[in-house]
Amino acid sequence: MTTPLKIAFLPLTDAAVLVAAQERGFAEEEGLRLDLIRTTSWATLRDRLVFGQVHAAQMLAPLAVAVTLGLSQQPAALAAPYKLGVNGNMLVMASDFAKALEPDVAARLADPLGTAHDFAAAIGLWRRKPIIGVVHRFSSHSLMLRYWLASAGVDPDKDVVLRVLPPSLTVEAMRAGEIDGFIAGEPWGSAAVEAGLAETVAIGERIWRRGVEKVLAFRESWLEENPETVDRLLRALARAAAWCDDPAHHGALADLLADPRYVDQPAELIGRALNGQIVARAGEAPIANPDFMLFSREATSFPWRSQALWIYSQLVRWGMVEHDAASVAKAGGVFRPDVYRQALADSDVAMPGASMKLEGAMDLPLAVGSRRGELTLGPDRFFDGRVFDPDRIEDYLAGFAPTG
């Protein structure tokens, strides 16, 4: 018997694992049929999940934490036992704005620290306070952009205007001059570059080499009541993720995602992120970023509690939540490595032995303790070299210079 599952998603390249699970038969092998429900705003995706219109959703990791902490409309306890990917964002700015930055785009992207300082200098030269589109207050993109701007002394709440708009409207808003740039998941940055409206200014992967992106989120109560279905879904996703990671499948994956039911953008644009071949300025040769977007290798999908806590630390940093022990426990508890371990215990997925790690401590790939198989974690440095110790959140926060 097939179990139907409704899962909400937004038209983004990192819906890949869900789409592949359904379209390439991985869900069917586990006796599941995924009814993927395309949604145009994070608010509606959240409402559908919170009110049980869908069983699960592709959610911004910080939004899952924020909804659980009661920071967003419709508070509810959410659980994220699986990460649908890491990295995959880029910041693009209007070509005129980018003229004040390093003209060699490869050099510009390779040096996020230098570019942040150039960006800070460019703010004063621009005709207005730059308006930068972000997809949501509680998005990885917004937290990463804030982190990057602040490293160069820019106060993201005062020196620029962050305007929330959904990824699918970013390109039109650029064209209409309503925003001067935006940071979003692919393929929307590439679409703006291709339209000649913008240039790539920074790549998520160069800001945090392994940045948490979307998670698979459930209502906590539903997850607890349906452990067997959750296990089957996670197994299907793990196999789909391995399929998505394989460069041999990137062409087929881009074609799948290009379908109007999913991302509805040209396969060639979608392929850029999958292949890590980023065109930063229209008409120029692509720049290789092999880790631009990961789905499976290095235990990408493992929900490290320390990553939920890093997100929490940034929410505290920007005054979005009051820091206290209860909130720390709640935020860390959104990520559910226990569920991941149980679901994939008998699979050949390499499994980290720990549930927390220092975030940003690895400059080079590192072999780590794994309950099964060999596991090498990729470099996870932040571009400014800071290391997040989840047991010392206050110290970490004290290390940032106050802005404003």
Added chain:
Amino acid sequence: MRIVIIDDSGLRATVLEEGLREAGYDDIHIVPPRGAFVARLERMAPDVVLMDLGSPSRDTLEEMLIVSRALAKPIAMFVDQSDDSMIGAAIDAGVSAYVVDGLRKERVKPVLELAVRRFNAFAKIQGELDEARTALSDRKIIDRAKSILMNQRSLSEQDAYALLRSSAMNQGKKIVEVAQALITASDLLGGGL
């Protein structure tokens, strides 16, 4: 009670506005979610904001609700949060509402229920329009297949239609499917019209 409808479908907004006026609400404004709509909304200081759940601009609106200093903090609600079937009905109808905190529930409830009914009515009209459009394009396909048969086999229009119909019945298909197959075959053979 000031009600603002944020909608870029003129028809849906009109259907909703009419319903609200009939029910005796008269302070109603329609704002399309474009450009600086958030600033306009802020100046209007609405008590209730109604919006299509499918609108991509909901995130923009919610951000404004967080940062705005001009507005009392409105909360999102689906008619009656304690009633799952009502929430389901609102989500199915595609209604999302933001209500200024403190506004009494019994005052808001009829507005939201009416919005659900009117959104459903609009969806029905939309569905009928889509059906009518499909029917129209089906008829064009059948007409073209008929004229191919009339030309190539010197049949009358009536006989051409009868032939399509009996083929469809024999194959257990819709007439329009047989007609489409015939057009494709005819195009491939270079005999299309």
